[in-house]
Amino acid sequence: xxxxxxxxxxxxxxxxxxxxxxxxxxxxxxxxxxxxxxxxxxxxxxxxxxxxxxxxxxxxxxxxxxxxxxxxxxxxxxxxxxxxxxxxxxxxxxxxxxxxxxxxxxxxxxxxxxxxxxxxxxxxxxxxxxxxxxxxxxxxxxxxxxxxxxxxxxxxxxxxxxxxxxxxxxxxxxxxxxxxxxxxxxxxxxxxxxxxxxxxxxxxxxxxxxxxxxxxxxxxxxxxxxxxxxxxxxxxxxxxxxxxxxxxxxxxxxxxxxxxxxxxxxxxxxxxxxxxxxxxxxxxxxxxxxxxxxxxx
Numbered sequence: 001x002x003x004x005x006x007x008x009x010x011x012x013x014x015x016x017x018x019x020x021x022x023x024x025x026x027x028x029x030x031x032x033x034x035x036x037x038x039x040x041x042x043x044x045x046x047x048x049x050x051x052x053x054x055x056x057x058x059x060x061x062x063x064x065x066x067x068x069x070x071x072x073x074x075x076x077x078x079x080x081x082x083x084x085x086x087x088x089x090x091x092x093x094x095x096x097x098x099x100x101x102x103x104x105x106x107x108x109x110x111x112x113x114x115x116x117x118x119x120x121x122x123x124x125x126x127x128x129x130x131x132x133x134x135x136x137x138x139x140x141x142x143x144x145x146x147x148x149x150x151x152x153x154x155x156x157x158x159x160x161x162x163x164x165x166x167x168x169x170x171x172x173x174x175x176x177x178x179x180x181x182x183x184x185x186x187x188x189x190x191x192x193x194x195x196x197x198x199x200x201x202x203x204x205x206x207x208x209x210x211x212x213x214x215x216x217x218x219x220x221x222x223x224x225x226x227x228x229x230x231x232x233x234x235x236x237x238x239x240x241x242x243x244x245x246x247x248x249x250x251x252x253x254x255x256x257x258x259x260x261x262x263x264x265x266x267x268x269x270x271x272x273x274x275x276x277x278x279x280x281x282x283x284x285x286x287x288x289x290x291x292x293x294x295x296x297x
Contacts, residue, residue: 008268011275015220016241020274021251026059029086033254034059038115040107041065042098042158043125045072047224048176051242052122054080055250057089061120064111070095090115098125098154108161118165120253123158124176126151131187131230144190151194155201163209172213172253175202176245179218179268191230199266200292206264213260215252218268219245245269265290 017023025031039056043049045067057063057080065080067073073093081088092114096103111118127150129143138144155175166173180188181195202216220240228238248269252259259273261281267290276284284290 012272017247021247034061037061037119039120041122045076049124051246055246062090064092099149101157104157119169119171121162122174123155125154128191128230135189147190152197166212177216213263216266220269
C-alpha cells in the first residue's frame with residue numbers, strides 16, 4: 001500500500017514551527033493573550049495533546065488535562081510544570097473516557113468548580129484500528145465502531161458539555177481531525193469516516209454556536225502511537241514535529257481575531273497561515289471553501 005495523494009492549498013508546506021506562528025511572544029511573560037485563560041485539553045497525557053498542553057501552560061493558561069489514565073496524567077502534569085519557564089502553571093487533571101458522556105459532564109463540572117469558567121477547549125482524544133484488512137473482515141465493534149465512538153462521539157460529548165460555557169466567554173473550540181478525511185486509503189474506513197464527520201460537525205458548531213470560534217485542525221503527520229500502528233509506511237510520512245500543531249493552535253486561539261474567518265472550517269497545521277491569509281482568504285470566505293461539499297467541475 002503506497003501513500004495516498006490528495007489535493008491541497010498551494011502554500012508553503014510547513015513541518016515545524018515557523019516565524020508566522022512563533023509562540024515566543026506568548027512565552028515571554030509580556031503577552032496577556034492566554035494569561036489566566038482556562039483551557040481544557042482532551043487526550044492530554046502524551047503526544048500531540050501533551051505538546052499542546054505544554055504550550056498553553058508556558059503561555060500562562062490554567063489547564064485542565066483529561067485522559068483515561070490517572071498515572072499518565074500525573075506524569076504529563078509533572079512534565080508540563082517542569083517545562084514552564086516563568087510561573088508554575090495551575091494544572092487540574094481528571095481521568096475520563098471521552099466516549100463516556102457522563103464522565104465528560106463530570107469533567108466540565110470539575111473544571112467550573114475549580115476555575116469558574118472555560119475559555120478554550122481542544123478535543124484531541126483519538127484512536128484507530130490498524131489499516132490492514134477490509135472492514136467486513138474486522139470486528140464490528142472493537143475494530144470499527146469503537147473508533148467512531150472515541151473520535152466522533154468523544155468530540156461530540158466534549159462539545160455538548162463545553163459549548164454553553166464557551167459561549168459565555170466567547171471562547172474557542174478546536175477538534176483535532178486528520179488529512180485522512182480527504183483521502184481514500186485502503187482499510188482506513190473507520191478512521192477516515194470519523195474524521196470526515198468531525199469536519200462536518202465543526203461546521204455545525206460554527207452555525208449553531210457562532211459566538212464560539214471553532215476549527216477542525218489537521219495536526220500534521222507526526223510519529224504518534226496511532227500513526228505507527230495503522231500504516232506500515234509511517235517512516236516516510238511522519239516528518240512533522242509535535243510543536244507544529246501546538247504553535248498553530250495557539251495562533252488560532254490567541255484572541256486577536258486575526259484568523260477568526262477560518263472558524264467552522266478544516267485547517268491544516270502544514271499550511272503556512274500567513275500565506276493562507278494573503279493568498280486564499282478572499283476565496284475561502286467568499287466561495288465557502290474548506291468545508292465539506294459535493295463539487296462538480
